[in-house]
Amino acid sequence: MTAPPGRRLLHLAAALDRQSAYDAASYVESARLAESGGLDFVTLDDGPARPGPAALAVLSQVAPATHRVGLVPTVTATHTEPGPVQAAVAALDRVSRGRAGWRLGAPAGPAAAEAARPRDGTEPGGTEGGGTEGDGAERDGAGRGAPVAPWSPQGHLVRVAEATGGHACGTAARHADVVLVNATHPAQAAAVRDRLRDEAARSGRDPGALRVLAGLAIDLRDGEYAAERGGEFPRSEHGREPGGGGGLRRTARGPLYRGGPVDLAELIAAWHREGAVDGFHLVPSDPRRDLERLVNGTVTLLQHRGLFRTFYPGGTLREHLGLARPVDRRTGRSGARRAGAEGAA
Template sequence: MSARTDRRLHFNLFLHDTGHHEASWRLPEADPHALLDLGYHQRLARIAEDAKFDSLFLADSPALFGDVGRRPQGSIEPTVLLAALAVTTSRIGLIATASTSYNEPFNLARRLSSVDWISGGRAGWNIVTTAGEAAARNFGLEDQPLHSDRYARASEFLEVATRLWDSWEDDAIVADKEGGVHALADKVHSIDHRGRYFRVDGPLNAPRSPQGYPLLVQAGSSEDGKEFAGRWAEAVFTAQPTVEEARSFYADVKRRAVGNGRDPEHVKILPGLVPVIADTEAEARELDAELDRLISPEYARRQLARTLRVDPESLAFDRPLPTDLPDEDDIEGSKSRYTLIVELARRENLTVRELIGRLGGGRGHRTFTGTPVQVADTIQEWFETGAADGFNIMPAVLPSGLEVFVAKVLPILRERGLFRTEYEGNTLREHYGLPRPANRRVLAGV
């Protein structure tokens, strides 16, 4: 398969403890304490940077998720970890998840601006609205806010955060020792925001950062999520199990960006890809089967029942999903992930046991088991047929899955002219081919 485009792929590495397969920690070579080991994260970051990945990404939740008895749980707060990774890397972008439901705009805008300064312009923010009752109860709420309310708060949160990042004009600091003037006061502005969710005076207590503000990433694929992405996102992490669904999502989000007066090329769509790679198909299938054998069926069924909002006992292992599942409109949690899982099971007529196996590797993301050439062919097909601008790479096992992808898949893509051999810029925005945002206050002339 030969390259037919002048575009270049974008790759983000999604770091997830011992790997994205839920049983990866049970492999003999896995370190079940890795998720709390700074050195482990630093080694993975350096592998990705040496391979010229655009960025790496750390997920997060403000609640303990899952069963602590069945998989390693707990993690280092991601913006803190990014600060540590910033001083042991020099070029790769650094993206952290932070919730708009359980943070305040001023504190989070300041933290992310600080990471952008520390890293020399490599910070990104994965914006989430956070579903789930457990998180709500950690913040004094009896139940999670409604899905629509979470997105309304998120939109106002972004309005406040970006205005805070724009509260210093780029030329505000003059550092005039002779005249005794460090900054021009008329170029540092309050924002005086008064809204439904927030009251913030500003200005931010830090100058505008190297990128203007961190790269804005979003991961929701519901109707509210896609509308939010069209308004705000500069990169979108999405779960799309088939190329047809990915093409539809890609076109939809780009169209929404245009509807918001934006350049669709300034929104990069990166579906998740969970590759299981070996030199032969048989070896790859055996590795995949070994991982699936290590899944705890009862634990996986409880997790699936939680997502579907049903009693675990209603999910018979060797029967299809029940026909009387809730409608997406009745789900106040992760609507798009719920729909993805149900549609996958219905489309392929999977039993609960088979569905558990499909979800164990990537929680609904595209999984692919095969040789390096087959993985490269799949990536190229999605990239060149309007399904992706790049991929959120989610190795089933870490670090080995990343090492194999770097050593055996990337050389094929480079030979086809689809991926960089060297970084061409220094900031995360430059890696993604995105402009530094102009200060909106200055553009408006106020």
């Protein structure tokens, strides 16, 4: 499936967070559903609102039960001890054969930036290249020093960050591959994306290698249409306001869409037409109900209109996102041969 001329396909991701699951079985079911719709990746947060095992442990059980969908846990790292965290996420990446990312849970700032910096010698936003042909974990310098993140089948792990404030915006632009932004109108989202790209360019990165997704909570309890009027956001028939905020409202936790899957597809398509964002990270209010309606309703409509993929173009999360493999700063050697061996394993 290809996008209309001059237009890139959407990127779509979904959260698996739920408040009543104590084992991995329900998460496996949801991840498989997301995979059936071709979603780029799923996220899972840690925190007191979600009981049961840690997000990383849950997704480590989801990995062997899925084949293509990316897996992105929220993992908190610190400036002083990022190594064990990176190693744990790297293990998820190897088990999933290059489908892992991590959503940094540390507060924005210099410590978070340092924790997010890749320690496998790769340069973000580079051209085809990647991991070296060493054994397991690479080490700093000429074989000396503390071990850093093990070689990844996708060059280095995909890093997901939020840009909800000035400092967070700068940190995300310099270090993240995917940035989540909160916006209730496409013009607002476009302004944030422009700022992120400018900051990325100033830091020496290719701004086109940054994927900016609008974060949106969704409540699809109402029929096919029935988009709820969102206060100051006007709507037209069935809640559709091209490029506007029909069915969208501000809440204390961020933008919320309440309505049906058809109108949600219209809203996503309208933002895509205006080039506001590269896609959406959708957070279901009721994971079982809303994810099913998202995949079988909204995603199907977007696929029919040629705006979203009908199959995965490759096996790794970086491939789903259209991100090049990073350049290895230390050797410049390509990881292509090793990547092929991993894929054939």
